Amino acid sequence: MQLNELSQVESSLQRCGYITERKTAMSVYLSMQLNKPLLIEGPAGVGKTEIAKVMSQSLDARLIRLQCYEGLDVSHAIYEWNYQRQLLHLKMEEGSDKSIEERESNIFSDHFLLKRPLLEAILQERPTVLLIDEVDRADEAFESFLLEILSEWQISIPEIGTIKANTIPSVVLTSNSIRELSEALRRRCLYLWIDYPDFEKEIAIIKRKVPGINEKLAQQITLFMQEVRKMKLEKIPGIAETMDWARALAALHLSCLDKSAVEDTLGIVLKDWQDIRHTTDSLSELLEKVGVTSKLDT
Known part of the structure; x- marks a missing residue:
C-alpha cells in the first residue's frame, strides 16, 4: 500500500487506532517520502513504539524489531554463523575426497548464516518497517555499526x-533519552518528540x-x-x-472512581513503591481535584 x-x-x-496530532502524521509522511529514518524521543509509555506498529499495518x-540493550553487538543485531551446524557439516564430510579448503568454503554460505534483525530487514523483497527500539540503551560502538547501515544500506x-539492500525499509528509532545519542546519528534521521498527552488526547x-x-x-x-x-x-506513568x-x-x-478502588489498583498506574506511598499520602487531595468528593472516606 x-x-x-x-x-x-x-x-x-x-x-489503525492511533490517536495522533498533525505533527506526528507529518513526520511519518516525510520519513516515507524522503526515505529517511524517523527518530522518536519522549518519556516511556507515550506511544513511540506504537507508531512503527501502525506504520506496518498501514x-x-x-514489522522487524530490534530491541536494543546494553552490550548489544553485531552477532545479535546483524548476523552470526551457526557454528554447531558448521562443525556438524565438517564432521560429515571428513571421509569425502574434498580438500580442506573446499570444505571450509562450503560452510561460509547463506545456508549456515543466522540472520539477525538488521540483516533480515535489508534482505526483504516486500515492504518492511524496521523498528530499532530504545536505541539509547545500546552503546556508542553499536551506533557506529548502525550509522554505516543507515547511510549505505549494505x-x-x-x-x-x-550484501546490499533489496528494498530499503521504513525505519523508526525510539529513545527514552537514557543517554545522549550522537550527533552523527541524529543528522541521519528526521526527529519527532512525543510528550505526555493532554486531556483531550488522552480521553x-x-x-x-x-x-x-x-x-x-x-x-x-x-x-x-x-x-x-x-x-x-x-x-511518571505514561x-x-x-x-x-x-x-x-x-x-x-x-x-466512577472512589478512594477504595484507587488504593486497590494504584499498582497498575505506579511502578515504584515510593511513588505509591507518596501518591497514597496525597490521595484525598488528588481525588478532590478530580471531582471525587462523595466517597473520600469509603
Missing part, C-alpha cells in the same frame, strides 16, 4: 562480501482503546492521570499505564 498524501497518512493512522508491511560480511485514546467505558469514569481517569504527572515521582488502568476499572464494572 502506498501512502502518497499527508491526509492518507493521517486517516490511515486513525484507522503499509501492509512486515552490510559487509568478511566471509561472503557486501480520546481511552474511549478508542476501551470501548464501552463509562463516560464519567473515563473523564475521572484522565483527570487523575493528568494530576499524577504533575507530582514529583520517580517513574499512556500505557492509563490504558491498563482504564481496562482494569472497566473490568470491575465501575462507573
